[in-house]
Structure formats: C-alpha cells, structure tokens
Amino acid sequence: SPSEVAAAQDHQLVMECLRHYNLNHPENEYVPAPGKVTRYSSPHNGSCWTHGNFVASPKHSGYFSLLPPRPTLFFYELVTKDGFEGVVSCTPLDEPVTEAYSLFGLHLGWGTRRDGSSDCLCNTCNRLVDSEVPSVGKAFPCGHYKAERFCQMCYLQSEVLHPSPEKFAFGK
Template sequence: MEPGHFERLARDRRLVMECLSHYNSMHPNMQYEPAPGEVIRYIRSHDGVSWTHGNFVARRKRSGCFPFLPAPRTLFFFELIRTSDFHGVVTCTPLLADCICKTCYRLYDFPDRSLACGHNETETICEMCYRRFGVLHPFPGEFAYGYREYLYRCYY
C-alpha cells in the first residue's frame, strides 16, 4: 500500500537529514540544512544490491551579518546502497551538471536542449537513471554506481 502524503513527507525529511548529515560531516565549513522542495529518486536492483539515486534541495546554514535572510537553494545529488549487511549514504554532493559534450567536454544541466558550445553530441553521465527518471547527476567520478562503464560495478 502506498504511504500517505504526510508519511512520504516524513520519509523524505529523514532521507534528506541522513544525506546532509553525511555531507556536513565531511565538509564542516560548508554546512547545509534542508530547504523546501521535492525529493526525486530512482531505485535499481542488481545482484542483490539496491541502489538509489536522487535529488533534493538544501540551503547553507545561516550565519554572518544577516542570518535571518535565507541562503540560495542548492540542488543536491544523493546515492544510497542497500545490501544484506549495509544500508546507507554512499554519495551526497551539490549538483554541477547532468551531461557532458563529447567534443569539448563542457558540462550542461539539460541534455535535450541545444548546447551553447555549438556541438550537438552529449554523453549521458549515468545509464542507470538517464531517460528512465528525472534524476540529475554530478560530474563523472563523483558517484559510485551507474556511470557508463561502471554500470554493473559496485563500490562498497
């Protein structure tokens, strides 16, 4: 049975807090907190391992002269893994781009639009999620599972 609206919100909030706890522990000078916005995710299972890729929105924690002003929102990418002996966050990082030009290697957020560099061939970053769901990804090498040649190679 599909969870209700408030149950989904609570589940998404726990997920975002777990991801940001992971990110903030590794970046003590760049602390983030959840911001209003939808959590998007795509789940894929392979050989008894379940991977989840997704996005959420966060803001830098308030500080400085005007802590009452909200910081700009930042889109994050997260990656979770579930195995028989581990379940948790593998990757949590601010998002830079979702595709790369095969000719000049510039990064772009939207692969279906014409490229500003004038070239017309892009390379998708993650074959696990691309064209199956609207998850945006970081630069290749900044996440563990799904990037082209690593599609069936798991990192624990």
C-alpha cells in the same frame, strides 16, 4: 495520512544525506530547505541503488541575516547491499534552484526544476547537452557532435539531476 508518512520519510532521507555531507565538509554545512525530494531506484547484481535530489541551504552564519540563504540542489546516492544500507555520495549541484520560495510567510513564486532524464556530456568539452547526438545536420551548441549519458541507470527513466560523473559511484 500517506502524504505525512511520505514527508517524514523524505525528511529522514534528507537528514541522513546531509549528515553524510556535513561530516565530510564541516566548514560548509547545510540544513534541509523546502523543496521536492526525487528518487529513482534500480537493482543491479544483488544491490539496490538509488539516485535522487533534494534542496538544502547553507547553515546560518549570523544573527543579523534577514534574508534566508540561497537554496542549493543536492544529488544523493544510496546503496543497499549485503546488510548495508546507506549514503554513498551526497554533493551539491551547480544547477540553479528554482523551488517555490517564501519569505516571512509570504509566497514569492512557483518553482520549477529542470528534468535530468536525458542529461549527457559532450565527449570533447564535457559540457551538458540533452541527448547523445545533436539534431540531424547540426552540432550541439558547443560545436561538437558526440556525447555520452550521465548515468546509464537513470537515463530516460528518471528526472534526477546528476553531478559530473566522477562525483558519484554507480550508473555511469
């Protein structure tokens, strides 16, 4: 069925991204966790760039752990260019993960995830804000007045959550 094919493609993508991350962080390995995989692709100068998110959990470190490890939201970036297709960046986000969660098969709640479509950084203090300019006559919660988009590629077109701009290659 189409949903099974999509799930298999998502799993393959997450495994490829985690292989990239785990090779670069062998002391801090992750495994796939249940959760929505998002992606947004955009062509640019003969390349196709993809930004997205997925959920992973720290690899179990012992046999006596009854509770599953806390899941982490990851950002990934792929590029297809000149015969190369692969992961360019993969990094955990500080964003809290609120995916639907279960323990021993018992459903513990519904998940929600913040939409990153209008994420910006304050030009003064680099705090996350939700637009380039605050409401008329007001400052951002941090007290400043000007911000820049996280990612020019995804802005207002995608729900992808991004890391700080120095942690990904394209779109800023």
